[in-house]
Amino acid sequence: MADADEDVIHAPANASTQPEVDLSDETQDFRFLNHLNFFADSSPGIPRRGEKDFEPNPTELQADVLAASRGAMHNALSYPRLHGAKTRVIAFYAPDGYVPPAQPDRAKPKAEEDGKSSESTPKPARPLPNSARISPDACVYVPSPKGQFFKRMGQADSSSRIWLLPEEALYLIERGSLDIRWPRPSASAGGPGEEDLSVPMSLQAAYACFMGRGSLTLERYSVYTGLKRLGYALVRAPGWCDDIEPQDTDVSDGSKAAPAKLHGPGLAGILGSLFNWIHDPLSTASTATGPIIGTGIHRHYMDVYRKLAIIPWYDPVTAPERHPFDTAPPFRVVFHVYKPSTPFKKSAPPPPDFRIAVVSTRDQTTMPTMTQLGALLESTPLTPRVGGKWSGVVSYLRIADSAFGKEKLYENKGGPQGPKRSRTNQKPRKQRMQTMEMSIVHRNRAQMDLAHLSVTYHLCWVVDHRELKMLSAPIGAIVVALARIYPTLVTALRQTHPSRSGSGLATHIGAKIYISYDTT
């Protein structure tokens, strides 16, 4: 065991031989940007990682290289955000939020000013159905949208102006794709000379005005923009607003019932029923008083194994659905994320590929508690990700439920015995495969970044003896981390199952939560 231990630790030491190196993990030398031709319109590739020195020495060479690096950084960062005549998209800041176009005094001059007199058709009183989709937080509108960005962003109102949410507007202005204007100084009669005075908004002004608007925090924005830069599409999830309480939704009675169930018999109740199901009702003995196997006739090893499987396990499929607002605010899904390859329609977003909750690790320094995680997981049918952020650095955690108990290892041990329960066999097996893949791929990273959780022990054997060599460390290791952080949880479990030993407890926790770390 000790040898395997050492291997795992030393693996990252020869990081240079690893094929996958995350460039964004470190400050890059901006000189490499100089090789890119900014004025060419072909998209430049990302430069290779450069060599760095070990420590400063008083040589002139080093000073020169450093000065060159800083100069390159200065040049790269001072590159202006330009809007060529052809690609320029003008937008206007509306400090008061969405204004329906029925008010001609606001809508008309803007339409004219963009040279679009066709816009001045009398505004119909009936709004298009998607006017209702415009969030009250939207504060920037684009009178004549063009370009690819509005396929995945913004909502059009009845006069085909596109209204952008603050994060969308900020993202676009930051990447130099949108020219946002301040609103006109006053409602002065807009002569043609007056229109020149719409001042462009600076990046600084955009941050000052949009940040904090409609619960947009810098953490959320960092996550948003980081994923946008990678090509994902993001939309706000229903849990966006922190202040929404469960009672002002009409499903409040349903959502109240769910937590009661969880805090009362909750997990144990579900487990109990599964436990009973696993058990043969015809069994002649009870585990509390007699031998587990009992005195029945056992014609097959399978029967014996099935009776030995007394440790209850958790199945995420049977867990009750919960309302998103049952979750405590930081651990609540705020973004739905779509991969670039997912066909995405603004009007009817498909089920998201990822759900993201954003947590500031400055304010929230511990891992979520079991209750918080449980609530988060139960409110989502799929895998959420938690993005943690600490002063500009974002890291993502993927949190998933897995039902280790679903896979009956003893059943596919001997091959020919399998087909008996092929239905329950197939699905979990796939799950296990995924789990193993993920843990192997991210092994080193998980170890590095969850280090402050005291990842020291490997408890894989709890999951299954025979798979010991195949399972990688972090699954078990994280089990320990969680158990250490949440002693109350362990106590609770002990009370629920007084007869179980420590390893059994670990199984529960391990079966419930699996975390892999990933810095996309």
Next chain:
Amino acid sequence: MDFQPDLPIPISYVSGRYLLFSIDAVTYLRREHHICGVLIGTLPQIPQQNVFLGLPLELMPEEARLLVDKGVACIVDEAKAHDGMNTLLEEDRRRYLRDLESQGLHVSRIQSDRKERNREQTLKKLEEKKAKAKAKANASAAAVQTPTVPEEATSTPSPKDAAIVDIFNAEDRSSSPSTATTSMPPQGAVAITPATSYPPLPTPPPSSHLSAPAVPPSYPLFAHLHSKGYFLSPGLRFGCQYMAYPGDPLRFHSHFLVVSYDWDQNIDIMDLVVGGRLGTGVKKGFLIGGAQKGIDEVDSEADRVDTVRAFSLEWAGM
């Protein structure tokens, strides 16, 4: 390059975070005060990647506090400052717009110049190629000539540039030869989104400055290491509080993973093992430290910094 901004530098306080938008301030603080921060914005020239990021620069509260304590910077509530945008005088607006326009004209002139130069270069290259081909055809027997290749390699930094030039060249030829005279007449000034709002807005008066940022208990260690010449950056990536770099992170790898403890705090041996092993695994030292005096025993944070002690751990194995 060695631009000296007016002190104190205003740090924008936006929704609870400390940001810098002026590139001159960023370069100056990095060069003179070893404050790097974290770039969080998108680079407009290559927007679809996360390796190189651009302005704004986010400062940790510790960094902002350090600068404020040194008298180098001040904190400005940016949302409030931008209320002044509504009351901007008309002539100020006009002047500002004129400035922007002249900048835009300048940029578009540079762009068209560059285009022109590129064209000329490619044309020249084409001619050279033609001449070379002719020469080769003429004297195909004398195949011992290699001199032009290395020369070219030095003049163009990467083969990619050549490819870009080729693309450009192809485009140009296909469009029309007559564009040479009329290529992008500088009729339209390029519109510019400025990075900061401080030409149109007046510099905020000192009375409007916010108080120094609140800092976490790890601040004394931060300030201590900073005073020793280390560059510090947030440590989330390595599961610590700060990363300590011996020099500018642009050119040096970090040496320490830094975690701060209170003087009387019990340290879990597991944390030490974990930090030590992790640090050694990534070729860094695991550094712990803290201030001997509590905040109530001294007059100011600065006094605590003098009482900081730090220790580094290395995983040796037996």
